[in-house]
Amino acid sequence: MITRTQADRRWRRVFLIVGGVVAAYALLAPLTSLDAAQAANIPLLADRLWFRIATFIAMFVVMATAWNLIGGITGYAAFGNVAFFGIGAYTTGMLIAKAKWPFLLALPVAPVAAALFATLVGLPLLRLRGHYFAVASLGVGVAVGELVQNLDFRGQPMFGGATGLFLPIYAVPDRDLFFFYLMVLAAALSIAVTWWVLRSRFGYGLIAIRENEEAAAVIGVNTTLYKVAAFTLAAALTGLAGGIFSQWNVFINQDNTFPIEYNVQMILMALLGGTGTVLGPAAGAVLLELLIQFLGGSLPISFEIPLVSDAARPIVAQVMLGVLLVVVVMFVPRGVIDLFGGRTRLGWAYLRRSLRETSL
C-alpha cells in the first residue's frame, strides 16, 4: 500500500513538472519574436499563428475556469455563459467604437456590465434547478445574442446589427504579444480567484449548496446570495475575456461573440480537466483547444485523415469532436485530473468501472 502511494506521488510530481515545463515554454516562447530577441539571434519559437492559437487557449482557460465557479463548485449547470462573453465584448467594443474611449479604460467596464447582467438574470434564474436552470440559462444566452444583433434605435442598428462592429486597431508595439499576455493575465486571475474561493468560507458555502442545498440553507448558508455571487463572479471573469477579445479581434458580431458552441466547449473543458478543482478546467481548456485545432488542421503539426478531402476536413473534425464528447462523458466522467489524484490509475478496469457506475 505504501509503495502504491509513493508511486502515485511520483506520477503526480512527473505530471506537475511536465505541466510546468509546458506552461513555461508557452509563456516564454512568444518573447523570442521581440525585435531585441531577434537582434540577439535567438531562434524564433512562435509565429503569428501560434500567437493566435495560444491567445485562444488562454481565452478558453478563462471561460472554463469561470464556468467552474458556478457549474463545478456550486453545481448549477449553467449553459448560457457565452452571454457574458458577448456582453463583455460588446461593452468594450461599443465604448471604443462609438464613445471613443481608450481601450484600457473601456476594458474594466466589460466585467462590470457582465456582472450586473448576471445579477439581474441570476436572481430569477437561480431559483430554478436542474434541467430548468440549464435550459433557461441557455435561452438567456441565445436571446441576448439575438437582441444584440437585432435591436434598433431610431432606425439604426443599435450595436452594429448583422454587419457587426469594427473597432479601431489598438496602437501598441508587438500587438500580438500584448494581447497574448493580457489574456494570460486574465487566465491567471481567474485561476487565482478559484484558488481563493475554494479556500474561503464562501467556497465552502458553495460546495455545501452543490452537495445539498436544503441542508446548506439549514446550517445558515444564505443560498440565494451565494449562488448569485458565484454566478456574478463567473460572469465578470467571462466578460473580461470578452472585452479583451473584442479589441484583440478588432471585429465583433453575433457569430464570434455569442456562439452556442462555446457554452458546450467551456463545460467540456472543465469536465475533461476535472470540475470543482483549481487547475482542472485550465488543463482541460489547453488539451481540448489544442485537440480542436489539431483535428481542424490548423496546427503546424498536422496529420492526414484518410479518405477525407480538405474541404470536408472541418466537418469531419466536428464529427470527431462529437464522438470525443460522447466518449469523455461515458468513460472519463470525473475528468483526466482524477487519474493524477493518487487514487486511480488509467486502465481497462477504470474505464469499465466508470461505465458501470452510470449505466442502466
Place this chain on the structure above:
Amino acid sequence: MADFVQLVILGLLAGGIYVAVGVGFSLVWGVLNIVNLAHGALVIVGGYITWQLFAALHIDPFLTLPVDAVALFVLGYALQRGVINRIIRAPLLFTFLLTFGVNLVIVNILLLIFGSDYRSVTPAYSGQGLELGTIVIPYVPVISLGVAILLATLLALVLNRTRIGLAISAIAADRDAAQLVGIDLRHAYAVTYGLGAACAGVAGGLIAMIQAVTPTAGEPYTLQAFVVVILGGLGRVSATVVGGLAFGLVEAFGQSIPGSGSVFANAIAFGLMVIVLVTRPQGLLGRLR
C-alpha cells in the same frame, strides 16, 4: 378584426408544428429525465428522408411520414440502447453533454452527405389555400396541424392502451418499482426514446414542407420544444398539445408587433419561458410532481 382572426389562425397552424416537435421531446424528458439536445437533429433527419423520397421518387410528402417515423424509431432505439442507456444514471450535465455530442455528430454527418444546400419539398398544392373573404387558410399547415393532433393522439393511445406504453408510464411514475415488477428497463427506455425520435421524424417531415431543410435547421427546434414543454407542463401529451398551440399563438402575435419582424422569435420565446418558469413552474396544465 380580420387581421386578428388571421393571426389566430396562423398562430394555431404554426402551433401544429410545435405540437409535433414537442410531444416526442416531452416524452423523453418526462420518462427518461433527459433533456434531449439531439431532438432538433432527429427532426431534421426526418426532414431529409421526406425530401429524399419526394425528390427522388416523387412520393407525396404526407405519405412519407410513416417512413420517417419507422426510420427514426430504429435510429432512436439503437441510440438509447447503445449509448444513452450507459450514462442514464449520471448527473444531468452528462446527459446534456452526451446528447449535444450526438447532435454534433448527426448534424455534421448530414453536412457530409447532403452539403449545406437548401432543400425544399414543394408538392403541387403547397402555397395554395382556402380563401374565406379576407382570411386565408393555407392547405399544408392545416393538414400538418391535423397530422400533429393525430400524432399526439396516437402517442397517448400507445402510452395508455398498450403493454409497453403502460410499462413506460410505470417507469415515469416510479422507476425502481417498475423494475421490481419485472419491466425490462433497458428495452423500455430504448422504446421510449425510439417513440420520441419517431415523433421528431414526423415533425421533420412536416417542417420540410414549410421551410427549407439544411443540416443546421433543426437546432432552433430543440429550444422551441423545450419552451413548448415548459409552457404546457411536463408529463402529459395533452399538456404538450396545449403548450404547442399556445407557443404558436404567442409567436404569431410577437411577430406581428410592428418593427419586430421574425428576428425576435427566440427572444420572445425565452422571455415567455422564463416568466412561466418563475411564476408557474408546473406549466399551464401541469401538475406539481
